[in-house]
Amino acid sequence: MTEALPAVRIVEHDGTYFARLAYSQEMPVEALLDAVFGRRFRFGIPPQGTAVAHIRVGEIECWKKQCRATTKIVTGIDVVFGPHTSSFSVPQLGEYPALFGEVLGRLPRDAKIGRLKKRFSNTQERAYVSNGCYRCDSIVGEFYEIDARYTEEAVGSFPIQITPAWKQAIEEEMENQLEWAVYSPSELGM
Template structure:
């Protein structure tokens, strides 16, 4: 089901014809038989899929080994082409590399849609049938060796997306005949974000080509960070003191759809940042004791020394053991602006930092 064919050695595209022009081309070809397939040079017949996509097909069966496409695959290609054109890029369906760009090992590739803008080239691939992760990686390497970025849309997503291999799941609604792209749902663990809607395929492709698809978008930006505390009784002096229980970096405030990040003061490597975010003046204002390394008096904590909350009045350690089991109500007491640096990002799970974000604005 190709979207292009040859007319006297000139390439023509099915998506450039409206219904009247398509019927006129069909009538002309019926009498002249001038149209030929780009894959093997066989005679062409003009067809329309049951989903409404115009395409060129072999007029009769022959030795050509080009694999057939499903109607869904063909329609997805058409939507990608529309998104590419809307972005001002040049789309080429069923695109092969020029001889000069064949990969060093001699293996050619064929992109469902190759989008070109000057020297920039992005191959969009629709994988409607199942494909092994190894085959995906192998095909992506062919693109890379030719200086082409590959971007994948999977019906059955079975490979982890990365900066080097952007891969997304697509869904098709037969009633509306619309494809939608779902960003990785593993990122949306925050209750505020788990209902993030998918994006229409055409709009997604247009956004990809106009700078709306960004990898690890939070790094280098500043965000508000919420400080949560509990008011509890010190075991040492029996007075009430505030302790820091949670810090929430509100990534989604500036990057809608991105997961917010949470930490306590015990996360490995976070302590220098906590001291920077919560200087002595802020702690005094919030009636929070000093944050520093103290020796625990509890056998259950093996009397270890660790970075801890302290009593505002007597500086006694407020053990993490009790903090985890306390029933006091947590309160949001303040916000500060912080910079989300690359070094800070490494302290969090990579999947909540290194992901593709689509700017819907």
């Protein structure tokens, strides 16, 4: 399926016909036709639509022997719109300053969440946006964030407008996996 040629698969269940789209969207054929004629069947990321961002946080122990504080760190940001979910790591968000600022402003006020900021990593020999220990502010390296995913939970959700910056970030994260999909009127700003 390409932008120039939308395609759906028609399947039958108990005498009812359903349209199967990418991203596991399945709906009665009548609903698909309603979306097509209502201009809600779109390719890729619709500009100026709305989405919901979810902040995920998990716990990790500080690696410094003199600290060892249990710290909450941001393990990722999920942006959900229509059938799509795009997930961003903290270092990825650092590549988009406007998006990083928006997420930073939405973090819950919790004394045990470490600061997000640009730090130098001796392991990676580069500076990047990273989590830090809430007590000593030591870097929590990107590789070690995976340990916090065992305890992660969504701690905040907020609506976002799909601005050109969000659209670019999402499209780059999806790496040419854009497809045709059906969106709700509210997701399209209709």
